Every structure is written in C-alpha cells, then in structure tokens.
Amino acid sequence: MKPIAIIGSGLAGYTVAREFRKLDKTTPLLIFTGDDGSFYSKPMLSNAFAMSKQPQQLQSKTADQMAAELNATILTKTQVSGINTATQTIQTRTGDFEYAQLVLALGAQAIRLPIAGNAADKVLSVNNLDDYAVFRDKLAQAGDKARVTILGAGLIGCEFSDDLASAGHEVTLIDPNALPLAALAPTAISQGLHAALSEKGVRLKLGTTASQIDVLGNALQVRLSNGESFDADVVLSAVGLRADIRLAQAAQLQTDRGIIINEYGQTSVPGIFALGDCAQYKQADGSHSLMPYVAPIMTAARAIALSLSGQLTTIDMKLAAVLVKTPSYPVALIPPAFAVSKSGVWESDHVDGITTSRYFDEGKKLRGFAIAPHDAKSRNALLAELTEAQAARII
Known part of the structure; x- marks a missing residue:
C-alpha cells in the first residue's frame, strides 16, 4: 500500500499526522524532514530566554518517539529535492519514494x-x-x-x-x-x-x-x-518570514506568496494538500491569505486529516486572536488583515489601564479588535462580540 507522505516535521506536519492517526490506524505514514525530527513548540523560541530554557528543554519528543506514537516512518536529515506529480513520487538523494496522497508542511524561511x-x-x-x-x-x-x-x-x-x-x-x-x-x-x-x-x-x-x-x-x-x-x-x-514554495514551484503547483489551496486545503494538483506557513488559505471573498499562526494550523490539520481519510472536509476557520507574547504588555488582536474589508478605522478607549481598540469598516461594521494588557476574560468578551457580529452577517 502506498503511504500518505508528509514533507515537514513542524507543528503543521506532525499535527496532520496525529489527526490522521485518530481516524486511520493502519495506512502507512511517511514523513520527510530536513532536521532531526524532534517535536518542539516553535512559538516558544521567542520567549524562552527569561525562563532559562535550553534547546533540549524545548524538545518534547525525539523523532523515534514521534515515529512510535504515530506508527510512522520518519526520514530525518533528508532533503527532498523534487516532487514528480505524474508518477506520484518524492525525490531525495537516497532514492525516490511513492505516495498515495501528499501533504506539504514546508514552513517558511527567514527573510x-x-x-x-x-x-x-x-x-x-x-x-x-x-x-x-x-x-x-x-x-x-x-x-x-x-x-x-x-x-x-x-x-x-x-x-x-x-x-x-x-x-x-x-x-x-x-x-x-x-x-x-x-x-x-x-x-x-x-x-x-x-x-x-x-x-x-x-x-x-x-x-x-x-x-x-x-x-x-x-x-x-x-x-x-x-x-x-x-x-x-x-x-x-x-x-519576517517568507513562505517556502520552492518545491511547489518546481512541481508546477499554483503559487503566489504561498502555495495556493482551496477550501479543503487542496493544492492545484489532485491528491496534494498544504498547510501552515507555506500555504495561502482561501478566504470568504475568494482571495487567498497567508495565516502564519497556530490556530489556523490546528484547524487546517483536522480538516485535511479527514480529507486524507476519505471524508472531504472544508477548513472552517474560527475567529481566534493572535497573542503577542510580550509579558510587559501582552497584546491580543484580530487585525484587519484577517477581515474581508481592508478599509476602515480603529477606535480606541482606555479604561482602568487597559486599552481596547475596535476596527470598523467604512460601513461602521466591526471587523477586528486589539486589547492590551489582556486576560482570558477580556479577550473572550471581544471574541464573542466579533463572533456575534459574524453570525448576524455584519461581517
């Protein structure tokens, strides 16, 4: 049986694998990674110094542990040099590997x-x-x-x-x-x-x-x-980061700033999906946007795993605030870049040391927010306000 192949062992790649294994215990999984394949929280990299975290302390599982957990073959230190979409093969220096379906979780490169x-x-x-x-x-x-x-x-x-x-x-x-x-x-x-x-x-x-x-x-x-x-x-x-689209371009997949995917996470080539920092997600207005944050990865991974198992599933993005990990002034926001309308104004107020800003479009419709310092209660209240507006077809 040809395997489900995943290129990339970051949060996106491993989450798809985990979600797929919940649905399918037996189909072979083959994961390619250019590093040692250890699992760690990438968002922790930017706030680990004050906690005196050594690199090994950020690593929660080794590649061998991940392989055992996922019942998968993980090829570490393996650079993928090409994808042949006609023969459905992945090319590496150590040989070519067949796949039944492919997931691209290629991440992004530092600019x-x-x-x-x-x-x-x-x-x-x-x-x-x-x-x-x-x-x-x-x-x-x-x-x-x-x-x-x-x-x-x-x-x-x-x-x-x-x-x-x-x-x-x-x-x-x-x-x-x-x-x-x-x-x-x-x-x-x-x-x-x-x-x-x-x-x-x-x-x-x-x-x-x-x-x-x-x-x-x-x-x-x-x-x-x-x-x-x-x-x-x-x-x-x-x-900043730039979506890694080199393999996708060489394989003649549709790309822009990222790999273009439809509402199911599918690329322009049948049987190939993409998610995470390398993907450009389809929005409600038909446009495509990069969404390099944790919440979109988790949502996309669950949907793609279902699609890989034969249940074609739409990626249903829920509203989720971006949390800026600056303890001196913690910020939570849904910026207007996430909204359909990019034309509007911010309106801000300051109460009891907390700044709350709401973004309204030209029709005075709520499109986004920002709050600092925030806590779960204040953040969730604004999310509820925005979600209610969405449900009422205000946005």
Missing part, C-alpha cells in the same frame, strides 16, 4: 535583508531549534549582559526584545516604522507597547534601518541609515 559591511553574514535569525541553539551559544559567549540588536519590531522582534530584556540583556530594537508592531496593531496599542518596552530597558531606534554592520574589535558595529552607530555583541534579524 535576509541586504545589509552592507563585513559582518553582514554574522546576522543571526531564529526560525528553528538549531537556530535557537546557535543564538544561545552566541549570547553565552558575550556574557550575562550581552548587547543584542534586533532588526524588526514586528511580532517576533517585540517578543524577543521583551524576553531578552527580562533575561538581563541590553536590547536595541530597530524598525523603519514609527512604532513597534505597526503592521498589525492600532496606534494606541503600539504606543502602549512602546512605553512598556522602553520601561523594560529596551532601546527603540524607530524610523530608521540598519544600513551597515562591521566587525570592530570583539564587537559588531551597527550603523543606521540616520547616521547613528553603536556596538553590539549579537545581531538578530526578525524582519
């Missing part, structure tokens, strides 16, 4: 900025457990109060800044926007986060970019586009 200087290649990124281990080693070499410069004040950059500052490091955060989290959050929330990070000791260099990084003695000299310069021990890039 590299074009920065001048003889130390540009020393800029680190943390996109997996191996990256995290390298980053921890560099910090350890620099001492207890390492000078860390972070490029990018988006979600991940802010999370790392808060976490590293809490761990006692000297953090400088650089972003071309005037406020942190500018692409996702309303101004009122971004201002609150700015104040909280500043109070934590994070130096924010906003409205500018890193133009050059050079080795200067035992340090790295970071020069900004505004002419300012300073020294750092470690430079971390957190400017």
Whole structure:
C-alpha cells in the first residue's frame, strides 16, 4: 500500500499526522524532514530566554518517539529535492519514494535583508531549534549582559526584545516604522507597547534601518541609515518570514506568496494538500491569505486529516486572536488583515489601564479588535462580540 507522505516535521506536519492517526490506524505514514525530527513548540523560541530554557528543554519528543506514537516512518536529515506529480513520487538523494496522497508542511524561511559591511553574514535569525541553539551559544559567549540588536519590531522582534530584556540583556530594537508592531496593531496599542518596552530597558531606534554592520574589535558595529552607530555583541534579524514554495514551484503547483489551496486545503494538483506557513488559505471573498499562526494550523490539520481519510472536509476557520507574547504588555488582536474589508478605522478607549481598540469598516461594521494588557476574560468578551457580529452577517 502506498503511504500518505508528509514533507515537514513542524507543528503543521506532525499535527496532520496525529489527526490522521485518530481516524486511520493502519495506512502507512511517511514523513520527510530536513532536521532531526524532534517535536518542539516553535512559538516558544521567542520567549524562552527569561525562563532559562535550553534547546533540549524545548524538545518534547525525539523523532523515534514521534515515529512510535504515530506508527510512522520518519526520514530525518533528508532533503527532498523534487516532487514528480505524474508518477506520484518524492525525490531525495537516497532514492525516490511513492505516495498515495501528499501533504506539504514546508514552513517558511527567514527573510535576509541586504545589509552592507563585513559582518553582514554574522546576522543571526531564529526560525528553528538549531537556530535557537546557535543564538544561545552566541549570547553565552558575550556574557550575562550581552548587547543584542534586533532588526524588526514586528511580532517576533517585540517578543524577543521583551524576553531578552527580562533575561538581563541590553536590547536595541530597530524598525523603519514609527512604532513597534505597526503592521498589525492600532496606534494606541503600539504606543502602549512602546512605553512598556522602553520601561523594560529596551532601546527603540524607530524610523530608521540598519544600513551597515562591521566587525570592530570583539564587537559588531551597527550603523543606521540616520547616521547613528553603536556596538553590539549579537545581531538578530526578525524582519519576517517568507513562505517556502520552492518545491511547489518546481512541481508546477499554483503559487503566489504561498502555495495556493482551496477550501479543503487542496493544492492545484489532485491528491496534494498544504498547510501552515507555506500555504495561502482561501478566504470568504475568494482571495487567498497567508495565516502564519497556530490556530489556523490546528484547524487546517483536522480538516485535511479527514480529507486524507476519505471524508472531504472544508477548513472552517474560527475567529481566534493572535497573542503577542510580550509579558510587559501582552497584546491580543484580530487585525484587519484577517477581515474581508481592508478599509476602515480603529477606535480606541482606555479604561482602568487597559486599552481596547475596535476596527470598523467604512460601513461602521466591526471587523477586528486589539486589547492590551489582556486576560482570558477580556479577550473572550471581544471574541464573542466579533463572533456575534459574524453570525448576524455584519461581517
């Protein structure tokens, strides 16, 4: 019997496998991964320093343990070089493997900025457990109060800044926007986060970019586009991720910014599904959007597992807030990028130290929200408000 094949052993790939095994105990499962196949929580990478978590402490199961749990064959350290959709085979250096159905859980690659200087290649990124281990080693070499410069004040950059500052490091955060989290959050929330990070000791260099990084003695000299310069021990890039679509493109699947999938998670080639950071999900208005968050992965994995077992199932995305892990100022939001309408305004109020923002479209219809500091009660109340609006066909 030909196996169900999964390329990728991150949260997306392993969750599909787990959900499929709940439905089918016997069909062979074959999982390909370029790393050691250990299971860990990738979202933990950006807030593990303050908790003094070593890389091995973030790993909850080894590949062998996952193989036993899933009754699967896991090929570790195996790079997939191609997919032949006509013969339904996966090509690797160790040989070709047949599949009955295929799931692409390829994840995303860290974006590299074009920065001048003889130390540009020393800029680190943390996109997996191996990256995290390298980053921890560099910090350890620099001492207890390492000078860390972070490029990018988006979600991940802010999370790392808060976490590293809490761990006692000297953090400088650089972003071309005037406020942190500018692409996702309303101004009122971004201002609150700015104040909280500043109070934590994070130096924010906003409205500018890193133009050059050079080795200067035992340090790295970071020069900004505004002419300012300073020294750092470690430079971390957190400017974003780009969906890994190389295999899909080579196999002539339909792609855009990600792999285009329909409401069932199917790609343009029958029998091949995709989910996670590499996928562009179909929205209610027929457009396709990247949704690089945990909740969409879990929802898509359950639906795709059912489809793989013969029960074609729609991916029914429920409203779920994005949680920004910045303990100094925890943010929960459903940004307008998730909404059908992209034209509207934020309306904010401040009550008892809590900022609540609601996003309304041009017809004054509720489309999203943001709240900080949040807790489960306040977050769920806003989710209920938005869900009620959705049920009433307001959105």
